Amino acid sequence: MRVMETDHKKMGSIDSHHFINGQYIKSGNYFENINPASEKVLGIVSEGDREDVDKAVAAAREALKGPWGGISRRERSNILRKIGDIILERKEELAALEAMDTGKPYQLALEMDIDRAAHNFYFFSEYLTSMGTESYQQDDLALHYAIRRPVGVVGIINPWNLPLLLLTWKLAPCLAAGNTAVMKPSEWTPMTATLLGEICQEAGVPDGVVNLVHGFGVNSAGEAISEHPDVDAITFTGETTTGRAIMKAAAPSLKKLSFELGGKNPNIIFADSDLDEVIETTLKSSFINQGEVCLCGSRIYVEKEVYEEFLEKFTKATKQLKVGDPFDNDTNVGAVVSEEHFNKVMKYMNLAKEEGGTFLTGGHRSNHMEKGFYIDPTIVTGLDRKSRCVNEEIFGPIVTVIPFDTEENVIEQANDTHYGLAATIWTNDLRRAHRVAGQIESGITWVNTWYLRDLRTPWGGMKNSGIGREGGVHGFEFYSELSNVTIKM
Protein backbone atom coordinates (compact mmCIF):
# COMPACT_ATOMS: atom_id res chain seq x y z
CA MET A 1 0.00 0.00 0.00
CA ARG A 2 1.40 3.41 -0.89
CA VAL A 3 2.58 5.37 2.14
CA MET A 4 0.56 8.45 1.29
CA GLU A 5 -1.58 10.91 3.16
CA THR A 6 -5.18 9.69 2.90
CA ASP A 7 -8.48 11.50 2.62
CA HIS A 8 -9.94 9.02 5.09
CA LYS A 9 -10.41 11.24 8.11
CA LYS A 10 -10.83 14.55 6.32
CA MET A 11 -13.49 13.56 3.83
CA GLY A 12 -15.22 10.53 5.31
CA SER A 13 -14.29 8.09 2.58
CA ILE A 14 -14.81 4.39 3.24
CA ASP A 15 -13.17 1.06 2.53
CA SER A 16 -15.12 -1.15 0.10
CA HIS A 17 -15.78 -4.81 0.71
CA HIS A 18 -18.05 -7.41 -0.84
CA PHE A 19 -21.69 -7.71 0.26
CA ILE A 20 -22.75 -11.35 0.06
CA ASN A 21 -25.84 -12.92 1.60
CA GLY A 22 -26.44 -9.85 3.76
CA GLN A 23 -22.90 -9.54 5.14
CA TYR A 24 -19.86 -7.45 4.28
CA ILE A 25 -16.96 -9.77 3.53
CA LYS A 26 -13.28 -8.84 3.11
CA SER A 27 -11.08 -10.53 0.53
CA GLY A 28 -7.55 -11.81 1.00
CA ASN A 29 -6.39 -9.45 -1.73
CA TYR A 30 -7.21 -5.77 -1.97
CA PHE A 31 -6.29 -2.69 -3.99
CA GLU A 32 -6.19 1.05 -3.30
CA ASN A 33 -8.98 3.45 -4.17
CA ILE A 34 -7.50 6.77 -5.30
CA ASN A 35 -9.21 10.17 -5.20
CA PRO A 36 -8.58 11.57 -8.74
CA ALA A 37 -8.96 15.17 -7.52
CA SER A 38 -6.17 14.89 -4.93
CA GLU A 39 -4.27 11.70 -5.92
CA LYS A 40 -4.61 10.58 -2.29
CA VAL A 41 -5.73 7.16 -1.09
CA LEU A 42 -9.43 7.08 -0.18
CA GLY A 43 -9.34 3.57 1.21
CA ILE A 44 -8.90 -0.04 0.22
CA VAL A 45 -11.11 -2.25 -1.93
CA SER A 46 -11.46 -6.02 -1.56
CA GLU A 47 -10.64 -7.74 -4.86
CA GLY A 48 -13.15 -10.47 -5.61
CA ASP A 49 -12.14 -13.78 -7.17
CA ARG A 50 -14.02 -16.75 -8.57
CA GLU A 51 -14.64 -18.12 -5.09
CA ASP A 52 -16.25 -14.86 -3.96
CA VAL A 53 -18.41 -14.83 -7.11
CA ASP A 54 -19.40 -18.47 -6.50
CA LYS A 55 -20.57 -17.54 -2.99
CA ALA A 56 -22.53 -14.55 -4.28
CA VAL A 57 -24.21 -16.52 -7.08
CA ALA A 58 -25.10 -19.35 -4.68
CA ALA A 59 -26.64 -16.83 -2.25
CA ALA A 60 -28.61 -15.24 -5.11
CA ARG A 61 -29.87 -18.61 -6.31
CA GLU A 62 -30.94 -19.64 -2.80
CA ALA A 63 -32.69 -16.30 -2.23
CA LEU A 64 -34.98 -16.93 -5.24
CA LYS A 65 -36.48 -19.83 -3.29
CA GLY A 66 -36.70 -17.81 -0.06
CA PRO A 67 -39.16 -15.08 1.06
CA TRP A 68 -38.26 -12.90 -1.96
CA GLY A 69 -39.70 -15.47 -4.34
CA GLY A 70 -43.06 -15.41 -2.60
CA ILE A 71 -43.75 -11.78 -1.67
CA SER A 72 -46.49 -9.85 -3.42
CA ARG A 73 -45.93 -7.14 -6.03
CA ARG A 74 -47.20 -4.60 -3.53
CA GLU A 75 -44.61 -5.70 -0.94
CA ARG A 76 -41.84 -5.58 -3.57
CA SER A 77 -43.06 -2.15 -4.63
CA ASN A 78 -42.95 -0.90 -1.03
CA ILE A 79 -39.40 -2.18 -0.58
CA LEU A 80 -38.23 -0.44 -3.78
CA ARG A 81 -39.81 2.81 -2.62
CA LYS A 82 -38.08 2.45 0.76
CA ILE A 83 -34.71 2.03 -0.99
CA GLY A 84 -35.37 5.33 -2.76
CA ASP A 85 -36.27 6.98 0.55
CA ILE A 86 -33.05 5.84 2.24
CA ILE A 87 -30.93 6.96 -0.71
CA LEU A 88 -32.44 10.44 -0.32
CA GLU A 89 -31.95 10.37 3.45
CA ARG A 90 -28.23 9.68 2.83
CA LYS A 91 -28.01 11.95 -0.24
CA GLU A 92 -25.19 14.24 0.98
CA GLU A 93 -23.09 11.30 2.20
CA LEU A 94 -23.57 9.40 -1.07
CA ALA A 95 -22.87 12.50 -3.20
CA ALA A 96 -19.64 13.16 -1.30
CA LEU A 97 -18.47 9.57 -1.85
CA GLU A 98 -19.41 9.81 -5.55
CA ALA A 99 -17.49 13.07 -5.94
CA MET A 100 -14.43 11.58 -4.21
CA ASP A 101 -14.56 8.42 -6.34
CA THR A 102 -15.12 10.07 -9.72
CA GLY A 103 -13.65 13.59 -9.40
CA LYS A 104 -16.98 15.10 -10.49
CA PRO A 105 -18.34 18.25 -8.78
CA TYR A 106 -20.20 17.44 -5.55
CA GLN A 107 -23.14 19.65 -6.61
CA LEU A 108 -23.46 17.63 -9.84
CA ALA A 109 -23.37 14.37 -7.90
CA LEU A 110 -26.20 15.62 -5.70
CA GLU A 111 -28.47 16.61 -8.61
CA MET A 112 -27.53 14.19 -11.38
CA ASP A 113 -26.32 11.02 -9.70
CA ILE A 114 -27.91 10.58 -6.30
CA ASP A 115 -31.26 12.25 -6.82
CA ARG A 116 -31.82 10.25 -9.99
CA ALA A 117 -30.60 7.04 -8.34
CA ALA A 118 -33.46 7.36 -5.86
CA HIS A 119 -35.87 8.20 -8.68
CA ASN A 120 -34.93 4.99 -10.49
CA PHE A 121 -36.30 3.05 -7.54
CA TYR A 122 -39.40 5.25 -7.22
CA PHE A 123 -40.14 4.80 -10.92
CA PHE A 124 -39.96 1.01 -10.93
CA SER A 125 -41.77 0.80 -7.60
CA GLU A 126 -44.78 2.45 -9.28
CA TYR A 127 -44.30 0.76 -12.64
CA LEU A 128 -44.30 -2.66 -10.98
CA THR A 129 -47.84 -2.19 -9.64
CA SER A 130 -49.24 -0.86 -12.94
CA MET A 131 -47.63 -3.42 -15.26
CA GLY A 132 -50.17 -5.42 -17.21
CA THR A 133 -49.70 -8.46 -19.40
CA GLU A 134 -51.14 -9.71 -22.70
CA SER A 135 -54.30 -11.74 -23.30
CA TYR A 136 -56.07 -12.73 -26.54
CA GLN A 137 -59.49 -14.27 -27.01
CA GLN A 138 -59.53 -16.53 -30.06
CA ASP A 139 -63.25 -16.44 -30.84
CA ASP A 140 -64.92 -19.21 -28.82
CA LEU A 141 -61.98 -21.53 -29.41
CA ALA A 142 -59.39 -20.48 -26.84
CA LEU A 143 -58.15 -17.83 -24.41
CA HIS A 144 -54.45 -16.97 -24.45
CA TYR A 145 -52.71 -15.08 -21.68
CA ALA A 146 -49.06 -14.28 -20.93
CA ILE A 147 -47.53 -14.60 -17.49
CA ARG A 148 -44.24 -13.04 -16.37
CA ARG A 149 -41.73 -14.73 -14.14
CA PRO A 150 -38.24 -13.56 -13.08
CA VAL A 151 -35.28 -14.44 -15.29
CA GLY A 152 -33.50 -15.63 -12.12
CA VAL A 153 -29.95 -14.63 -11.08
CA VAL A 154 -28.82 -11.48 -12.92
CA GLY A 155 -25.20 -10.34 -13.22
CA ILE A 156 -24.89 -6.54 -13.24
CA ILE A 157 -21.54 -5.16 -14.47
CA ASN A 158 -21.17 -1.40 -14.45
CA PRO A 159 -18.91 1.52 -15.43
CA TRP A 160 -17.36 4.39 -13.44
CA ASN A 161 -18.88 7.56 -14.91
CA LEU A 162 -22.28 7.61 -13.18
CA PRO A 163 -21.71 4.85 -10.63
CA LEU A 164 -24.84 4.86 -8.43
CA LEU A 165 -27.17 6.24 -11.11
CA LEU A 166 -26.33 3.42 -13.51
CA LEU A 167 -26.21 0.69 -10.85
CA THR A 168 -29.71 1.62 -9.67
CA TRP A 169 -30.88 1.99 -13.30
CA LYS A 170 -30.27 -1.75 -13.55
CA LEU A 171 -30.94 -2.98 -10.01
CA ALA A 172 -34.36 -1.31 -9.67
CA PRO A 173 -36.08 -3.08 -12.63
CA CYS A 174 -34.13 -6.27 -11.84
CA LEU A 175 -35.66 -6.39 -8.34
CA ALA A 176 -39.03 -5.10 -9.54
CA ALA A 177 -39.31 -8.15 -11.81
CA GLY A 178 -38.51 -10.45 -8.85
CA ASN A 179 -34.92 -11.39 -9.71
CA THR A 180 -31.84 -11.58 -7.51
CA ALA A 181 -28.55 -9.90 -8.42
CA VAL A 182 -24.77 -10.15 -8.29
CA MET A 183 -23.38 -6.67 -8.94
CA LYS A 184 -19.83 -5.71 -9.98
CA PRO A 185 -19.19 -1.94 -9.94
CA SER A 186 -16.18 -0.39 -11.62
CA GLU A 187 -12.90 -0.87 -9.75
CA TRP A 188 -12.41 2.89 -9.98
CA THR A 189 -15.65 3.84 -8.19
CA PRO A 190 -16.52 1.31 -5.46
CA MET A 191 -17.85 3.39 -2.57
CA THR A 192 -21.52 4.17 -3.29
CA ALA A 193 -22.04 0.63 -4.60
CA THR A 194 -20.71 -0.64 -1.27
CA LEU A 195 -23.32 1.35 0.66
CA LEU A 196 -26.11 0.19 -1.66
CA GLY A 197 -25.84 -3.23 0.01
CA GLU A 198 -26.72 -1.97 3.48
CA ILE A 199 -29.33 0.43 2.06
CA CYS A 200 -31.17 -2.48 0.39
CA GLN A 201 -30.93 -4.52 3.59
CA GLU A 202 -32.33 -1.65 5.70
CA ALA A 203 -35.20 -1.28 3.21
CA GLY A 204 -36.21 -4.90 3.78
CA VAL A 205 -34.53 -6.74 0.90
CA PRO A 206 -33.97 -10.29 2.19
CA ASP A 207 -30.37 -11.49 2.52
CA GLY A 208 -28.94 -12.99 -0.66
CA VAL A 209 -31.21 -11.03 -3.03
CA VAL A 210 -28.68 -8.24 -3.61
CA ASN A 211 -25.00 -9.23 -3.68
CA LEU A 212 -21.94 -7.18 -4.55
CA VAL A 213 -18.47 -8.37 -5.50
CA HIS A 214 -15.71 -5.80 -6.11
CA GLY A 215 -12.84 -6.35 -8.49
CA PHE A 216 -11.61 -5.94 -12.03
CA GLY A 217 -12.76 -7.33 -15.34
CA VAL A 218 -10.35 -9.76 -16.97
CA ASN A 219 -9.15 -12.62 -14.71
CA SER A 220 -11.21 -11.14 -11.91
CA ALA A 221 -14.78 -10.78 -10.64
CA GLY A 222 -16.17 -9.33 -13.88
CA GLU A 223 -15.05 -12.24 -16.00
CA ALA A 224 -16.13 -14.74 -13.31
CA ILE A 225 -19.68 -13.35 -13.36
CA SER A 226 -19.81 -13.34 -17.18
CA GLU A 227 -18.74 -16.98 -17.33
CA HIS A 228 -20.65 -18.30 -14.33
CA PRO A 229 -22.95 -21.17 -15.43
CA ASP A 230 -25.54 -20.32 -12.77
CA VAL A 231 -25.98 -16.68 -13.80
CA ASP A 232 -29.04 -16.47 -16.06
CA ALA A 233 -28.58 -12.99 -17.54
CA ILE A 234 -25.99 -10.24 -17.75
CA THR A 235 -26.78 -6.55 -17.98
CA PHE A 236 -23.66 -4.55 -18.80
CA THR A 237 -22.83 -0.91 -19.34
CA GLY A 238 -19.37 -0.03 -20.51
CA GLU A 239 -17.05 0.03 -23.50
CA THR A 240 -17.95 -1.73 -26.71
CA THR A 241 -14.76 -3.80 -26.56
CA THR A 242 -15.72 -5.04 -23.11
CA GLY A 243 -19.19 -5.90 -24.38
CA ARG A 244 -17.62 -8.19 -26.96
CA ALA A 245 -15.56 -9.94 -24.27
CA ILE A 246 -18.60 -10.44 -22.04
CA MET A 247 -20.66 -11.79 -24.94
CA LYS A 248 -17.92 -14.35 -25.65
CA ALA A 249 -17.67 -15.36 -21.98
CA ALA A 250 -21.45 -15.67 -21.65
CA ALA A 251 -21.94 -17.67 -24.86
CA PRO A 252 -21.28 -21.19 -23.48
CA SER A 253 -24.12 -20.81 -20.96
CA LEU A 254 -26.32 -18.92 -23.45
CA LYS A 255 -27.12 -16.06 -21.09
CA LYS A 256 -29.67 -13.33 -21.81
CA LEU A 257 -27.69 -10.14 -22.52
CA SER A 258 -28.45 -6.43 -22.30
CA PHE A 259 -25.64 -4.07 -23.40
CA GLU A 260 -25.37 -0.26 -23.10
CA LEU A 261 -22.08 0.51 -24.79
CA GLY A 262 -19.98 3.33 -26.16
CA GLY A 263 -20.95 6.28 -28.29
CA LYS A 264 -19.58 9.11 -30.45
CA ASN A 265 -22.68 11.22 -30.63
CA PRO A 266 -23.46 13.93 -33.24
CA ASN A 267 -24.75 17.32 -32.09
CA ILE A 268 -26.27 18.88 -35.25
CA ILE A 269 -26.89 22.64 -35.24
CA PHE A 270 -28.91 24.16 -38.10
CA ALA A 271 -28.74 27.88 -38.92
CA ASP A 272 -32.38 28.47 -37.97
CA SER A 273 -31.84 27.41 -34.32
CA ASP A 274 -31.65 29.80 -31.36
CA LEU A 275 -27.87 29.99 -30.91
CA ASP A 276 -27.95 31.29 -27.34
CA GLU A 277 -30.14 28.36 -26.31
CA VAL A 278 -27.89 26.03 -28.31
CA ILE A 279 -24.73 27.29 -26.59
CA GLU A 280 -26.21 26.99 -23.09
CA THR A 281 -27.15 23.34 -23.61
CA THR A 282 -24.14 22.45 -25.75
CA LEU A 283 -21.85 23.50 -22.89
CA LYS A 284 -23.49 20.72 -20.86
CA SER A 285 -23.66 18.14 -23.64
CA SER A 286 -19.95 18.74 -24.27
CA PHE A 287 -18.39 19.06 -20.81
CA ILE A 288 -20.77 17.95 -18.05
CA ASN A 289 -19.17 15.30 -15.81
CA GLN A 290 -15.86 16.18 -17.46
CA GLY A 291 -17.30 14.93 -20.77
CA GLU A 292 -17.52 11.45 -19.22
CA VAL A 293 -21.10 10.72 -20.23
CA CYS A 294 -21.83 8.21 -22.99
CA LEU A 295 -24.48 10.61 -24.34
CA CYS A 296 -22.19 13.62 -24.75
CA GLY A 297 -22.41 15.25 -28.16
CA SER A 298 -18.68 15.16 -28.85
CA ARG A 299 -19.07 15.56 -32.65
CA ILE A 300 -20.54 19.03 -33.21
CA TYR A 301 -21.77 19.82 -36.74
CA VAL A 302 -22.73 23.46 -37.46
CA GLU A 303 -24.44 24.76 -40.61
CA LYS A 304 -22.00 27.03 -42.48
CA GLU A 305 -24.12 30.18 -42.20
CA VAL A 306 -23.69 30.28 -38.41
CA TYR A 307 -20.39 28.38 -38.03
CA GLU A 308 -18.17 31.37 -37.17
CA GLU A 309 -20.79 32.93 -34.85
CA PHE A 310 -21.22 29.60 -33.06
CA LEU A 311 -17.46 29.12 -32.62
CA GLU A 312 -17.02 32.61 -31.19
CA LYS A 313 -19.88 32.27 -28.69
CA PHE A 314 -19.16 28.64 -27.76
CA THR A 315 -15.45 29.29 -27.19
CA LYS A 316 -16.16 32.35 -25.05
CA ALA A 317 -18.65 30.40 -22.90
CA THR A 318 -16.31 27.40 -22.59
CA LYS A 319 -13.46 29.61 -21.34
CA GLN A 320 -15.75 30.76 -18.52
CA LEU A 321 -16.21 27.21 -17.18
CA LYS A 322 -14.43 26.78 -13.85
CA VAL A 323 -12.16 23.77 -13.55
CA GLY A 324 -11.50 23.05 -9.91
CA ASP A 325 -11.90 21.17 -6.69
CA PRO A 326 -15.06 19.03 -6.81
CA PHE A 327 -16.09 20.38 -3.41
CA ASP A 328 -15.97 24.05 -4.44
CA ASN A 329 -19.57 25.03 -5.12
CA ASP A 330 -18.65 27.09 -8.21
CA THR A 331 -16.73 24.26 -9.89
CA ASN A 332 -18.18 23.27 -13.26
CA VAL A 333 -15.55 20.73 -14.33
CA GLY A 334 -13.78 18.44 -11.88
CA ALA A 335 -11.05 15.86 -12.35
CA VAL A 336 -11.32 12.94 -14.75
CA VAL A 337 -11.76 9.62 -13.03
CA SER A 338 -8.23 8.27 -12.86
CA GLU A 339 -4.59 8.70 -13.88
CA GLU A 340 -5.08 5.97 -16.51
CA HIS A 341 -8.05 7.76 -18.03
CA PHE A 342 -6.24 11.11 -17.83
CA ASN A 343 -3.37 9.64 -19.85
CA LYS A 344 -5.83 8.19 -22.39
CA VAL A 345 -7.56 11.55 -22.92
CA MET A 346 -4.23 13.42 -23.11
CA LYS A 347 -3.06 10.96 -25.79
CA TYR A 348 -6.07 12.02 -27.85
CA MET A 349 -5.23 15.70 -27.24
CA ASN A 350 -1.78 15.06 -28.74
CA LEU A 351 -3.32 13.02 -31.54
CA ALA A 352 -5.66 15.90 -32.40
CA LYS A 353 -2.57 18.11 -32.85
CA GLU A 354 -0.91 15.46 -35.05
CA GLU A 355 -4.11 15.16 -37.10
CA GLY A 356 -3.99 18.86 -37.87
CA GLY A 357 -6.55 20.13 -35.40
CA THR A 358 -6.81 23.77 -34.32
CA PHE A 359 -7.41 24.25 -30.57
CA LEU A 360 -9.77 27.15 -29.84
CA THR A 361 -9.37 26.48 -26.11
CA GLY A 362 -7.95 23.78 -23.83
CA GLY A 363 -5.80 20.93 -25.09
CA HIS A 364 -3.78 20.54 -21.91
CA ARG A 365 -3.76 19.66 -18.21
CA SER A 366 -5.35 22.38 -16.07
CA ASN A 367 -2.37 24.32 -14.78
CA HIS A 368 -4.03 25.89 -11.76
CA MET A 369 -4.44 22.62 -9.86
CA GLU A 370 -1.19 21.28 -8.39
CA LYS A 371 -2.49 17.75 -7.79
CA GLY A 372 -5.21 15.75 -9.48
CA PHE A 373 -6.15 14.69 -13.00
CA TYR A 374 -7.72 17.90 -14.34
CA ILE A 375 -8.07 18.71 -18.05
CA ASP A 376 -9.23 22.06 -19.43
CA PRO A 377 -12.40 21.84 -21.60
CA THR A 378 -11.20 21.60 -25.18
CA ILE A 379 -12.64 22.64 -28.55
CA VAL A 380 -10.91 21.40 -31.71
CA THR A 381 -11.68 22.50 -35.28
CA GLY A 382 -10.15 21.72 -38.66
CA LEU A 383 -10.07 17.94 -38.29
CA ASP A 384 -10.83 15.71 -41.23
CA ARG A 385 -14.06 13.74 -40.91
CA LYS A 386 -12.05 10.51 -41.17
CA SER A 387 -9.61 11.47 -38.39
CA ARG A 388 -9.43 9.23 -35.32
CA CYS A 389 -10.42 12.08 -33.00
CA VAL A 390 -13.67 12.54 -34.95
CA ASN A 391 -14.44 8.81 -35.04
CA GLU A 392 -13.18 7.29 -31.78
CA GLU A 393 -14.83 7.68 -28.37
CA ILE A 394 -12.52 9.77 -26.16
CA PHE A 395 -14.83 10.11 -23.13
CA GLY A 396 -13.27 13.34 -21.81
CA PRO A 397 -13.74 17.15 -21.96
CA ILE A 398 -12.98 17.47 -25.68
CA VAL A 399 -15.26 18.13 -28.66
CA THR A 400 -14.64 18.52 -32.38
CA VAL A 401 -16.56 21.09 -34.46
CA ILE A 402 -17.14 20.62 -38.18
CA PRO A 403 -19.14 22.89 -40.58
CA PHE A 404 -21.70 21.44 -43.02
CA ASP A 405 -23.60 22.88 -45.97
CA THR A 406 -26.60 20.60 -46.62
CA GLU A 407 -29.01 18.49 -44.56
CA GLU A 408 -28.16 15.41 -46.64
CA ASN A 409 -24.45 15.93 -46.06
CA VAL A 410 -24.72 16.28 -42.26
CA ILE A 411 -26.95 13.21 -41.96
CA GLU A 412 -24.41 11.21 -43.98
CA GLN A 413 -21.56 12.43 -41.75
CA ALA A 414 -23.53 11.84 -38.53
CA ASN A 415 -24.29 8.26 -39.55
CA ASP A 416 -20.76 7.56 -40.77
CA THR A 417 -19.76 5.82 -37.52
CA HIS A 418 -19.89 2.33 -35.99
CA TYR A 419 -21.73 3.79 -33.03
CA GLY A 420 -25.45 4.58 -32.80
CA LEU A 421 -26.24 5.68 -29.25
CA ALA A 422 -27.52 9.28 -29.08
CA ALA A 423 -27.93 12.38 -31.27
CA THR A 424 -29.01 15.99 -30.77
CA ILE A 425 -30.67 18.13 -33.45
CA TRP A 426 -31.15 21.92 -33.18
CA THR A 427 -33.70 23.47 -35.55
CA ASN A 428 -36.93 25.46 -35.39
CA ASP A 429 -38.21 23.80 -38.56
CA LEU A 430 -40.61 21.12 -37.30
CA ARG A 431 -40.72 19.19 -40.56
CA ARG A 432 -36.93 19.14 -40.69
CA ALA A 433 -36.77 17.95 -37.08
CA HIS A 434 -38.97 14.95 -37.85
CA ARG A 435 -37.23 14.30 -41.18
CA VAL A 436 -33.69 14.34 -39.78
CA ALA A 437 -34.56 12.47 -36.56
CA GLY A 438 -36.06 9.71 -38.71
CA GLN A 439 -32.79 9.28 -40.61
CA ILE A 440 -30.21 9.55 -37.83
CA GLU A 441 -28.95 6.10 -36.77
CA SER A 442 -29.19 6.46 -33.01
CA GLY A 443 -31.22 4.78 -30.27
CA ILE A 444 -31.87 8.13 -28.57
CA THR A 445 -32.44 11.45 -30.41
CA TRP A 446 -33.08 14.78 -28.72
CA VAL A 447 -34.49 17.81 -30.60
CA ASN A 448 -33.79 21.28 -29.12
CA THR A 449 -32.73 19.77 -25.83
CA TRP A 450 -30.25 17.23 -24.42
CA TYR A 451 -30.45 14.48 -21.82
CA LEU A 452 -34.07 15.20 -21.01
CA ARG A 453 -35.17 11.90 -19.47
CA ASP A 454 -38.51 10.12 -19.13
CA LEU A 455 -37.86 6.65 -17.70
CA ARG A 456 -40.79 5.15 -19.62
CA THR A 457 -39.01 5.63 -22.95
CA PRO A 458 -36.93 2.95 -24.72
CA TRP A 459 -33.29 3.54 -23.78
CA GLY A 460 -30.21 2.19 -25.53
CA GLY A 461 -28.08 2.19 -28.64
CA MET A 462 -27.84 0.46 -31.99
CA LYS A 463 -24.84 -0.75 -34.02
CA ASN A 464 -21.77 -0.87 -31.70
CA SER A 465 -23.57 1.15 -29.01
CA GLY A 466 -25.62 -1.62 -27.53
CA ILE A 467 -27.96 -4.58 -27.62
CA GLY A 468 -31.50 -4.32 -26.28
CA ARG A 469 -33.27 -1.47 -24.55
CA GLU A 470 -33.76 -0.44 -20.91
CA GLY A 471 -36.48 1.78 -19.46
CA GLY A 472 -40.19 1.30 -18.87
CA VAL A 473 -41.63 -1.92 -20.25
CA HIS A 474 -38.30 -2.65 -21.98
CA GLY A 475 -36.65 -3.06 -18.58
CA PHE A 476 -39.29 -5.61 -17.69
CA GLU A 477 -38.91 -7.45 -20.99
CA PHE A 478 -35.26 -8.08 -20.25
CA TYR A 479 -35.63 -8.87 -16.54
CA SER A 480 -38.52 -11.32 -16.98
CA GLU A 481 -39.42 -14.45 -18.91
CA LEU A 482 -42.80 -14.38 -20.64
CA SER A 483 -44.83 -17.59 -20.90
CA ASN A 484 -48.00 -17.82 -22.94
CA VAL A 485 -50.80 -20.02 -21.62
CA THR A 486 -53.59 -21.21 -23.94
CA ILE A 487 -56.85 -22.43 -22.43
CA LYS A 488 -59.31 -24.28 -24.71
CA MET A 489 -62.78 -22.72 -24.27
Ligand SMILES: NC(=O)c1ccc[n+]([C@@H]2O[C@H](COP(=O)([O-])OP(=O)(O)OC[C@H]3O[C@@H](n4cnc5c(N)ncnc54)[C@H](O)[C@@H]3O)[C@@H](O)[C@H]2O)c1
Ligand atom coordinates in the same frame (compact mmCIF):
# COMPACT_ATOMS: atom_id res chain seq x y z
N1 LIG B 1 -24.55 3.35 -23.25
C1 LIG B 1 -24.59 3.75 -21.98
O1 LIG B 1 -25.67 3.96 -21.39
C2 LIG B 1 -23.30 3.99 -21.25
C3 LIG B 1 -23.36 4.59 -20.00
C4 LIG B 1 -22.14 4.82 -19.31
C5 LIG B 1 -20.92 4.46 -19.88
N2 LIG B 1 -20.92 3.87 -21.10
C6 LIG B 1 -19.65 3.50 -21.72
O2 LIG B 1 -18.76 2.94 -20.72
C7 LIG B 1 -17.41 3.27 -21.06
C8 LIG B 1 -16.72 3.90 -19.87
O3 LIG B 1 -16.90 3.06 -18.75
P1 LIG B 1 -15.74 2.03 -18.32
O4 LIG B 1 -14.40 2.59 -18.68
O5 LIG B 1 -15.99 1.63 -16.90
O6 LIG B 1 -16.03 0.78 -19.25
P2 LIG B 1 -15.27 -0.63 -19.21
O7 LIG B 1 -15.88 -1.42 -20.26
O8 LIG B 1 -13.80 -0.44 -19.18
O9 LIG B 1 -15.67 -1.25 -17.75
C9 LIG B 1 -17.02 -1.39 -17.41
C10 LIG B 1 -17.13 -2.51 -16.38
O10 LIG B 1 -16.78 -3.74 -17.02
C11 LIG B 1 -15.82 -4.43 -16.23
N3 LIG B 1 -15.02 -5.24 -17.15
C12 LIG B 1 -13.95 -4.86 -17.89
N4 LIG B 1 -13.51 -5.88 -18.66
C13 LIG B 1 -14.35 -6.94 -18.40
C14 LIG B 1 -14.41 -8.30 -18.86
N5 LIG B 1 -13.55 -8.77 -19.76
N6 LIG B 1 -15.39 -9.12 -18.37
C15 LIG B 1 -16.28 -8.64 -17.45
N7 LIG B 1 -16.26 -7.37 -16.96
C16 LIG B 1 -15.30 -6.54 -17.44
C17 LIG B 1 -15.06 -3.34 -15.52
O11 LIG B 1 -14.40 -3.85 -14.37
C18 LIG B 1 -16.18 -2.37 -15.19
O12 LIG B 1 -16.85 -2.77 -14.01
C19 LIG B 1 -17.50 4.24 -22.22
O13 LIG B 1 -17.29 3.56 -23.43
C20 LIG B 1 -18.94 4.73 -22.19
O14 LIG B 1 -19.41 5.13 -23.45
C21 LIG B 1 -22.07 3.63 -21.81
Ligand SMILES: N/C(=C\C=C\C=O)C(=O)O
Ligand atom coordinates in the same frame (compact mmCIF):
# COMPACT_ATOMS: atom_id res chain seq x y z
N1 LIG C 1 -28.90 5.32 -18.37
C1 LIG C 1 -28.73 6.63 -18.20
C2 LIG C 1 -27.55 7.31 -18.47
C3 LIG C 1 -26.45 6.85 -19.21
C4 LIG C 1 -25.34 7.63 -19.24
C5 LIG C 1 -24.15 7.28 -19.90
O1 LIG C 1 -23.03 7.75 -19.63
C6 LIG C 1 -29.84 7.43 -17.67
O2 LIG C 1 -29.72 8.65 -17.65
O3 LIG C 1 -30.84 6.82 -17.28
